[in-house]
Amino acid sequence: MEEILTMVEEFDRILVLGCGGCTTVCCAGGAREVETLATLIRMDRKQKGKPVETLEAVTELQCEPESVKPILEKLANQYDVVLSMACGAGVQTVAQLFPNHNALPALNTLFTGRAEEHGVWTENCLACGDCVLWRTGGICPVTRCAKSLMNGACGGASEGKCEVSKDRPCAWQEIYHALKRLDKLHYLKQEPQVKDWPVHPGKVVREDLREGEATRVD
Amino acid sequence: MSSFEPLIAVFSCHYCSYAAADLAGSSRIQYPPNIRIIKVPCTGRVSANHILKALERGADGVYVAGCLEGTCHFISGNYKAQKRVQYVKALLSEINIEPERVEMHFMSAAQGSKFAAVAAEMTDVIKELGPSPLNHSRY
Numbered sequence: 001m002e003e004i005l006t007m008v009e010e011f012d013r014i015l016v017l018g019c020g021g022c023t024t025v026c027c028a029g030g031a032r033e034v035e036t037l038a039t040l041i042r043m044d045r046k047q048k049g050k051p052v053e054t055l056e057a058v059t060e061l062q063c064e065p066e067s068v069k070p071i072l073e074k075l076a077n078q079y080d081v082v083l084s085m086a087c088g089a090g091v092q093t094v095a096q097l098f099p100n101h102n103a104l105p106a107l108n109t110l111f112t113g114r115a116e117e118h119g120v121w122t123e124n125c126l127a128c129g130d131c132v133l134w135r136t137g138g139i140c141p142v143t144r145c146a147k148s149l150m151n152g153a154c155g156g157a158s159e160g161k162c163e164v165s166k167d168r169p170c171a172w173q174e175i176y177h178a179l180k181r182l183d184k185l186h187y188l189k190q191e192p193q194v195k196d197w198p199v200h201p202g203k204v205v206r207e208d209l210r211e212g213e214a215t216r217v218d
Numbered sequence: 219m220s221s222f223e224p225l226i227a228v229f230s231c232h233y234c235s236y237a238a239a240d241l242a243g244s245s246r247i248q249y250p251p252n253i254r255i256i257k258v259p260c261t262g263r264v265s266a267n268h269i270l271k272a273l274e275r276g277a278d279g280v281y282v283a284g285c286l287e288g289t290c291h292f293i294s295g296n297y298k299a300q301k302r303v304q305y306v307k308a309l310l311s312e313i314n315i316e317p318e319r320v321e322m323h324f325m326s327a328a329q330g331s332k333f334a335a336v337a338a339e340m341t342d343v344i345k346e347l348g349p350s351p352l353n354h355s356r357y
Contacts, residue, residue, distance in 0.1 A: 001312040
């Protein structure tokens with residue numbers, strides 16, 4: 001919070017921009033959180049005797065230019081800075097679409113995860129680009145093993161718990177049990193997996209989805 | 219500061235504390251006139267934003283008065299409210315507003331005297347704290 005307040009210190013008209021996608025689902029940057037943050041900023045600035053104007057809006061998906069553009073164009077000239085409550089991809093979409101606007105991140109994007117229960121999220125995918133879940137019983141060793149080991153447990157676990165932290169299950173022990181349950185233990189005897197780590201930044205191009213003329217194939 | 223009369227918003231549950239306020243009234247029990255009751259169907263309806271908005275718009279304190287533990291008409295609305303109050307307290311600390319300005323209380327519909335006691339207690343606490351840092355211009 002302190003970091004956000006410092007970031008917006010010099011601005012007097014702030015657009016707090018939420019995202020209707022992932023950050024809404026994980027209660028970090030949807031309409032409700034936008035309202036909370038905008039209220040807190042106003043309260044803080046009122047105390048400091050430097051009142052601030054806030055605008056609140058939520059884009060459908062902030063990583064999609066089509067959903068960001070109309071909202072920002074409609075509100076043009078009504079704000080000095082965009083405080084984005086989307087993930088890093090959303091913040092950068094705003095920054096790229098409107099290079100003359102200040103786009104600030106209100107969130108620290110932590111991970112791609114899933115909801116274990118309402119209010120508990122765990123990291124489950126690193127978007128590593130080379131999925132091995134088919135041979136690990138649906139348990140990702142890249143994210144769920146503290147060492148991201150690819151070919152079996154390290155030997156440091158005790159009673160099924162990781163040596164890094166006692167409240168963390170050993171991913172490889174879970175993988176073993178899952179494969180046993182699925183009668184696929186032989187996967188563990190396959191040749192060792194060598195990971196093809198991706199080179200950043202990633203880029204995907206689907207020619208079939210792009211605009212433009214088709215190339216003639218003769 | 220002796221003339222400071224705080225303004226306190228109370229989110230009151232229809233099934234318990236609102237009825238307790240009614241009972242306090244019909245029993246002729248006095249309680250401080252500083253509180254303003256906002257009736258809700260269940261304290262589970264009260265979100266962090268409701269509490270923050272009340273403070274932003276001029277309340278010096280806010281409390282949520284829900285059913286006694288285990289007696290919520292909707293099973294767990296009062297526990298949800300209690301957790302949200304804790305969350306708001308943490309948020310307020312971050313912007314240097316005393317978390318004691320926001321509180322959760324539990325009471326039954328039969329506890330008119332407790333309703334009055336809680337109102338008096340909260341009024342004392344807020345009087346001690348002084349006007350909300352957002353309201354200095356009002357006093």
